[in-house]
Amino acid sequence: MVTPEWRVTVDPRRCIGSGICAGAAPDHFVLVDAVSIPLDELIPPEESVLDAAESCPMEAIAVRDAVDGRLIAPEA
């Protein structure tokens, strides 16, 4: 059985360094020079990462299916 994996990215041009993502999912985002960086780009499905993507005021975070690239969060 294939383990489903997500790909997490942050667009540094959109990120304003609010830190909301690092607060919502501290195991997955860290702020470096006021820009959020995913600690791991490929992760197993994790609810807190969805919360972070939905909470980002700039929609800078994208969570995608690592296999087919389908956007999982934020919801359109």
Ligand code: SF4
């Ligand atoms: S919530 Fe969005 S804008 Fe705020 S630090 Fe995270 S990625 Fe950047």
